[in-house]
Amino acid sequence: MLADILSTGDELRSGAILDHNSAHIAQKLEDAAIEVNRHICVGDDVDGIVSVLTDIGNSSDVAVVTGGLGPTADDVTAFSAARAAGVELILDNAALASMQNFFKARNLPLTPANKKQALLPEGAELLPNPVGTAPGFLLKIGRCRCFFLPGVPSEMRHMLAEEVLPRIEKFQGKTREFSTGKDIVTFGLTESATDEKLAHFTEKYPDIKLGLRVVFPEIHIKLYARSKDKNYLSRTLENAAEWIFQKFGKRVVSSDGSSMEAVVGDILRREKATLAVAESCTGGLISHRLTNIPGSSDYFLFSAVTYSNDAKINLLGVSSSLLDQHGAVHVETAKMMAQGVRQVSGATYGLATTGVAGPGGGTAEKPVGTVCIGVAGPEGSISRRHFFSFENRSMNKQIFATAALDLLRRELLKKSN
Amino acid sequence: MLADILSTGDELRSGAILDHNSAHIAQKLEDAAIEVNRHICVGDDVDGIVSVLTDIGNSSDVAVVTGGLGPTADDVTAFSAARAAGVELILDNAALASMQNFFKARNLPLTPANKKQALLPEGAELLPNPVGTAPGFLLKIGRCRCFFLPGVPSEMRHMLAEEVLPRIEKFQGKTREFSTGKDIVTFGLTESATDEKLAHFTEKYPDIKLGLRVVFPEIHIKLYARSKDKNYLSRTLENAAEWIFQKFGKRVVSSDGSSMEAVVGDILRREKATLAVAESCTGGLISHRLTNIPGSSDYFLFSAVTYSNDAKINLLGVSSSLLDQHGAVHVETAKMMAQGVRQVSGATYGLATTGVAGPGGGTAEKPVGTVCIGVAGPEGSISRRHFFSFENRSMNKQIFATAALDLLRRELLKKSN
Numbered sequence: 004m005l006a007d008i009l010s011t012g013d014e015l016r017s018g019a020i021l022d023h024n025s026a027h028i029a030q031k032l033e034d035a036a037i038e039v040n041r042h043i044c045v046g047d048d049v050d051g052i053v054s055v056l057t058d059i060g061n062s063s064d065v066a067v068v069t070g071g072l073g074p075t076a077d078d079v080t081a082f083s084a085a086r087a088a089g090v091e092l093i094l095d096n097a098a099l100a101s102m103q104n105f106f107k108a109r110n111l112p113l114t115p116a117n118k119k120q121a122l123l124p125e126g127a128e129l130l131p132n133p134v135g136t137a138p139g140f141l142l143k144i145g146r147c148r149c150f151f152l153p154g155v156p157s158e159m160r161h162m163l164a165e166e167v168l169p170r171i172e173k174f175q176g177k178t179r180e181f182s183t184g185k186d187i188v189t190f191g192l193t194e195s196a197t198d199e200k201l202a203h204f205t206e207k208y209p210d211i212k213l214g215l216r217v218v219f220p221e222i223h224i225k226l227y228a229r230s231k232d233k234n235y236l237s238r239t240l241e242n243a244a245e246w247i248f249q250k251f252g253k254r255v256v257s258s259d260g261s262s263m264e265a266v267v268g269d270i271l272r273r274e275k276a277t278l279a280v281a282e283s284c285t286g287g288l289i290s291h292r293l294t295n296i297p298g299s300s301d302y303f304l305f306s307a308v309t310y311s312n313d314a315k316i317n318l319l320g321v322s323s324s325l326l327d328q329h330g331a332v333h334v335e336t337a338k339m340m341a342q343g344v345r346q347v348s349g350a351t352y353g354l355a356t357t358g359v360a361g362p363g364g365g366t367a368e369k370p371v372g373t374v375c376i377g378v379a380g381p382e383g384s385i386s387r388r389h390f391f392s393f394e395n396r397s398m399n400k401q402i403f404a405t406a407a408l409d410l411l412r413r414e415l416l417k418k419s420n
Numbered sequence: 421m422l423a424d425i426l427s428t429g430d431e432l433r434s435g436a437i438l439d440h441n442s443a444h445i446a447q448k449l450e451d452a453a454i455e456v457n458r459h460i461c462v463g464d465d466v467d468g469i470v471s472v473l474t475d476i477g478n479s480s481d482v483a484v485v486t487g488g489l490g491p492t493a494d495d496v497t498a499f500s501a502a503r504a505a506g507v508e509l510i511l512d513n514a515a516l517a518s519m520q521n522f523f524k525a526r527n528l529p530l531t532p533a534n535k536k537q538a539l540l541p542e543g544a545e546l547l548p549n550p551v552g553t554a555p556g557f558l559l560k561i562g563r564c565r566c567f568f569l570p571g572v573p574s575e576m577r578h579m580l581a582e583e584v585l586p587r588i589e590k591f592q593g594k595t596r597e598f599s600t601g602k603d604i605v606t607f608g609l610t611e612s613a614t615d616e617k618l619a620h621f622t623e624k625y626p627d628i629k630l631g632l633r634v635v636f637p638e639i640h641i642k643l644y645a646r647s648k649d650k651n652y653l654s655r656t657l658e659n660a661a662e663w664i665f666q667k668f669g670k671r672v673v674s675s676d677g678s679s680m681e682a683v684v685g686d687i688l689r690r691e692k693a694t695l696a697v698a699e700s701c702t703g704g705l706i707s708h709r710l711t712n713i714p715g716s717s718d719y720f721l722f723s724a725v726t727y728s729n730d731a732k733i734n735l736l737g738v739s740s741s742l743l744d745q746h747g748a749v750h751v752e753t754a755k756m757m758a759q760g761v762r763q764v765s766g767a768t769y770g771l772a773t774t775g776v777a778g779p780g781g782g783t784a785e786k787p788v789g790t791v792c793i794g795v796a797g798p799e800g801s802i803s804r805r806h807f808f809s810f811e812n813r814s815m816n817k818q819i820f821a822t823a824a825l826d827l828l829r830r831e832l833l834k835k836s837n
Contacts, residue, residue, distance in 0.1 A: 014633045016456055018446030019642070021438055025461075029435025039433055040468065044442075044459040051457065075615040075632070109809040116612050134811075155634075157812060214436055225436075280725075286711025287704035290725045294703025297779050297813055299727075305735070306725035308697075308707045314722040314765060318735075348731060362714050396714055 007063040008042045011070040016046035024069045036182040036229045047077040056087035060145020070154030072137040074116035085124035088144045095123040098138045130166040182229035186260035208243045220402040263408045264292040270415045271302035279348035280306040281340040284358035288404045305348040319343030332369045334386040337377030345379045353379040356407050360399040374403040424480040425459045428487040433463035441486045453599040453646045464494040473504035477562020487571030489554040491533035502541035505561045509539040515555045547583040599646035603677035625660045637819040680825045681709040687832045688719035696765035697723040698757040701775035705821045722765040736760030749786045751803040758794035770796040777816040791820040
């Protein structure tokens with residue numbers, strides 16, 4: 004089964020935004036053992052979309068099309084799809100009713116522009132969109148089953164998982180193979196060092212496709228296999244994962260794709276422990292990442308983003324003579340910040356960062372990329388100094404935050420073992 | 421002049437990596453007033469590449485192709501290009517000499533695999549690559565001038581600027597047009613309401629291409645125009661921008677694409693004012709966004725992420741009877757948090773959020789999506805309550821943070837006017 008992916012939109016065509024959607028769809032299709040043939044991107048232009056859809060109709064079995072289903076004048080995908088299939092647009096009552104419900108529940112008026120979104124090509128099957136206003140649809144063009152989804156990433160992802168992939172699975176019928184994967188998240192090695200450690204993997208596990216994906220600063224080791232024998236598949240994959248755990252040890256953060264902050268949160272919850280954070284150079288990012296996890300209020304109490312020295316002294320009780328002696332970026336300062344925020348909040352653990360994210364503020368002794376991390380807990384405090392040479396403020400903030408959460412994770416693991 | 425962009429590579433096709441190259445090339449071509457028609461991505465597959473190149477040769481004037489010029493077996497682009505053009509691969513002595521120099525200068529041996537990279541389609545013009553081993557080339561396929569570049573981003577970008585764009589400029593000859601754009605950032609209206617407000621724009625400014633881009637929760641209004649007359653171009657664009665400023669008033673955050681946090685930072689710096697933040701439901705995101713701006717330590721002093729009620733009471737001095745009476749999510753609580761963080765930090769302004777980001781924690785009276793925002797300054801305090809119906813934790817955090825920064829921005833503008 005051969006698939007094409009089409010994304011539409013002037014902002015994609017002109018390079019103003021990156022096409023995350025097509026990459027996501029490609030990954031999910033490949034995970035479902037469907038071969039992706041091409042990605043194509045065209046602008047909000049009827050002739051361009053019709054021409055590509057006609058071509059896809061002649062050459063592919065299945066296609067996922069995103070974008071251009073919104074209420075505005077430049078949303079022309081449904082119209083173009085109808086033309087490529089040689090049918091008319093007609094009002095879909097189910098689509099209209101679902102939009103009416105969506106707007107009613109939010110106490111918003113349904114505008115004529117929104118009503119336009121209920122016009123679907125004749126013969127199309129409605130794909131409901133519970134998370135937004137634009138419904139999707141499935142339409143056969145030539146020999147290809149084309150799924151049309153909105154371009155808003157959260158809506159597209161939801162509908163791909165709930166509406167598109169289950170239908171494609173049905174189309175595959177008896178030729179279906181089982182496929183399964185593992186997403187092992189690691190932190191602490193570069194991409195090439197990770198690659199080196201995996202040198203003999205393919206000899207040992209020839210049936211398993213291995214891929215590295217950098218989700219900076221973490222590296223995901225993706226294992227992927229397909230077979231008609233489901234038991235063989237899961238056994239082989241377990242063995243391969245075990246081999247990787249042996250090689251990477253504590254550098255393995257999770258084996259199910261869970262993020263560092265989710266893993267730290269899980270351990271804290273399991274241990275009935277609480278956490279408070281004092282951030283300098285990470286500027287709130289640790290706290291933001293921790294609170295992205297639903298239910299984080301169970302263990303996350305408080306974070307103090309103490310950018311200024313005054314804030315470090317007054318709010319965290321860091322001694323001003325220590326700051327005079329060592330400066331703000333120092334392992335002792337990080338330790339005192341962690342102790343201070345732990346005390347002030349009453350949390351089980353305190354975590355602290357102080358460093359130089361850049362672009363300014365670096366010195367010969369403490370260049371941009373230097374970070375000191377402190378962890379304070381019931382059994383005492385530790386701190387570490389690291390240097391990362393990315394010379395980029397946003398990357399530095401990310402890797403400082405991950406390194407801090409990682410130090411806490413390793414301390415928590417010591418205690419829970 | 422119509423352009424296509426083709427990227428090749430299995431890791432792009434399968435979604436393992438994002439196609440940053442094509443977006444970069446599209447931007448540069450549009451800046452040079454060349455219309456990008458399509459992006460296409462195929463895997464490392466001779467038939468696939470030949471088929472797309474043949475199609476491009478029939479439909480486009482110019483194409484930029486990236487990837488597949490390396491030394492390994494899956495690098496098949498030069499071979500495919502030759503086949504699409506109906507010519508043979510021949511050894512290019514200039515390409516070989518340049519590679520020999522590259523390796524000699526680095527004291528590395530030239531392998532037979534590298535020698536393969538000096539095989540170019542007959543009739544191709546060599547495009548030198550001073551920053552890597554893979555040379556590029558220019559080859560006419562059908563009616564289209566196709567530029568073949570390596571996929572390594574740094575090499576591709578260098579060669580695009582030095583070799584490709586100057587040649588395209590020559591092809592354009594006297595027909596060369598100037599192009600310019602504006603990126604007006606707005607906040608406070610939905611996409612369809614924004615679109616409605618712009619209803620008569622195209623009648624008034626037919627020469628200007630208008631596009632909306634949602635960078636949630638902000639909406640960018642993109643203006644883009646090209647003309648042979650540079651002065652006319654900039655005058656028209658200024659008038660069009662002025663028309664939009666009139667329509668959107670204070671909803672315009674910036675007219676140069678600057679983010680909300682950058683604009684707030686600029687005003688604070690200009691006013692020599694400082695800021696402290698107390699975040700509950702936004703969990704550190706406001707602070708993270710403010711500190712993403714280099715130099716933010718000039719005005720950003722401190723943020724307290726007070727997730728627990730205890731933290732709100734002990735650290736910000738919010739009265740426990742107030743919390744008992746109204747609960748944490750209340751305009752009075754937000755106001756007291758803003759006053760508290762202002763006092764505790766000594767900042768000119770205090771900004772605070774308290775709300776329900778979800779998925780849990782909502783009630784009939786305060787459903788998920790409710791946020792209260794407080795601003796405290798030298799002239800007193802205000803607070804506002806909003807409700808956003810996204811039902812998504814991460815979107816709620818983003819829009820809560822932007823709404824908070826926006827309230828502060830509007831208060832700052834009142835004072836600075």
